[in-house]
Amino acid sequence: MAEGVEWALHSCLNLAWVGPERAVPAAALAAFYDLPAAYLNKQLQALARAGVVYSTRGPGGGFRLARDPGRITLLDVVVAIEGREEAFQCTEIRQRGPGAAGAAPSTPCLVDQAMRRAEIAWRTELADQTIAELQERVSRAAPEVPVRARQWLGAAP
Numbered sequence: 001m002a003e004g005v006e007w008a009l010h011s012c013l014n015l016a017w018v019g020p021e022r023a024v025p026a027a028a029l030a031a032f033y034d035l036p037a038a039y040l041n042k043q044l045q046a047l048a049r050a051g052v053v054y055s056t057r058g059p060g061g062g063f064r065l066a067r068d069p070g071r072i073t074l075l076d077v078v079v080a081i082e083g084r085e086e087a088f089q090c091t092e093i094r095q096r097g098p099g100a101a102g103a104a105p106s107t108p109c110l111v112d113q114a115m116r117r118a119e120i121a122w123r124t125e126l127a128d129q130t131i132a133e134l135q136e137r138v139s140r141a142a143p144e145v146p147v148r149a150r151q152w153l154g155a156a157p
Helices: 003-018 026-032 037-049 074-082 110-127 131-141 144-152
Strands: 053-056 062-065
Touching: 003 026, 003 037, 003 053, 003 062, 003 074, 003 131, 003 144, 026 037, 026 062, 026 144, 037 053, 037 062, 037 074, 074 110, 074 131, 131 144
Parallel strands: none
Antiparallel strands: 053 062
8 A cells, every 4th residue: 555545544634633624735734744745735636536635725725624524434545545446456377377277267266255355354444434533543542643733734722
């Protein structure tokens, strides 16, 4: 998984802590973690195309969550950054080389089946967790994190 997913998830958390009343510039979000602003902006644009965040231009512009954090799942963010394509692509290598049986197999590849089951479990778990739930867990585990984010990004605590 690309590091952009991590960056996008942290950005969504920060936007959730700042709240819907304030747009945060990509440069400020990037500076908070010392990330390259241009690359983070690409991730934020992908989130905007997916309807996870929206952007406003001009003075006071930046990014905000497009929906309540309780309605944005971790899967929404992953799919926005990585796309909908399955992580594992079976190419039926069992039909090539000296190990090939000759005729096309009559049963589905068991490796493919195992990987698809794992991916379904992974996607289900991500779909069951929201930004709001993650926000709550982080706030309980490290209460200074949302305070630091609000202060850095210029929002009132």
